[in-house]
Amino acid sequence: MRIPRDITDCGRCSLHTCPSQFASVTMAEAVEEVRQDIRVTLVPGTRKNSFRCNTESGFIFYKKEMRGDTLRLECINRKIGCHCRMTMRDGVFTQTGAHNHDAQFGEQHRAAAVNECLNLARAPRMGRQAPKRILEVARSVHCEARIALHPALERRIQRQKRSNQPLQTVSIDDMMESMEFHPVFKETILGDLFFNGTVRSDEDDDVPGVGLIFVSLLLL
Ligand SMILES: [Zn+2]
Structure with missing residues (x-):
């Protein structure tokens, strides 16, 4: 918007309180880019x-x-x-x-790193890692981000990890079913498969019980 010259260039008066100077300021503020x-x-x-x-x-x-x-x-x-x-x-x-x-490029990068942490915490294998490790991986993806593992971020990562976990199981059958739906439970932290099976104790002089066993094939 053009402001008429006779208002901006007030040559008719040398006083700072000239009303035409105020008029030009008000008009400039009213115009938004x-x-x-x-x-x-x-x-x-x-x-x-x-x-x-x-x-x-x-x-x-x-x-x-x-x-x-x-x-x-x-x-x-x-x-x-x-x-x-x-x-x-x-x-x-x-x-x-x-x-x-x-x-605010810094804030854009920081927020991207936080979202990366939360995505990693939801991922089946990565989600089992400690928050510190999750942040390290997120930082390697968003290397411009300046971010530390403060308590609020750690709580958000833990909350995401929990939200992705299945409901607690109460019986052996529940656990077996849970392993079918979540094959990650059959894996070691390195991703190798466990041998797994059930054991029972029902001898007369034993306390009756059922248990699940997991053996890493690397140990056999
Ligand atoms: Zn702004």
Whole structure:
């Protein structure tokens, strides 16, 4: 938007309080920058079923609401005063306003490493590893990420590991069935197969009982 020269270049008065100078400031603030066709990648958000929009230029937006056929998004830094926002209609992202902070590539990388940790924790074999090892692998995939194993991250990894585990079994039959559905239970930590079978003790002078045995073929 062009501001008329007779308002910006006030040559008629040398006072700082000239009303025409105030007029030019108010008009400039009312005009918000609009950028179209912002390139965006959708990634999982921190909360369950939420998502983030990472822009190619390093900014991050969260969904605010869906109004009609338009998705409205706000900058992740809104709480600290950034009023930059985006809309998405028919797959086209349009940004209104400017950010009041630098690009957040560091946060994009950190969040990607956290999501990698959670994916690994859900994976059958990797999920049995300790959180420290899971983070090491995630870091090797997202080497730009600067991230440490703090207690909150460790809890999230443990929660993901638990959510992927089958229900506790109470009988030998349950356990055998569980092993059929989860073949990983028949494997050693290195992925080799255990020999497994049941043992029973029903001699007169024994305490009756049934047990499962697992023997690694490497030991035979
Ligand atoms: Zn912002």
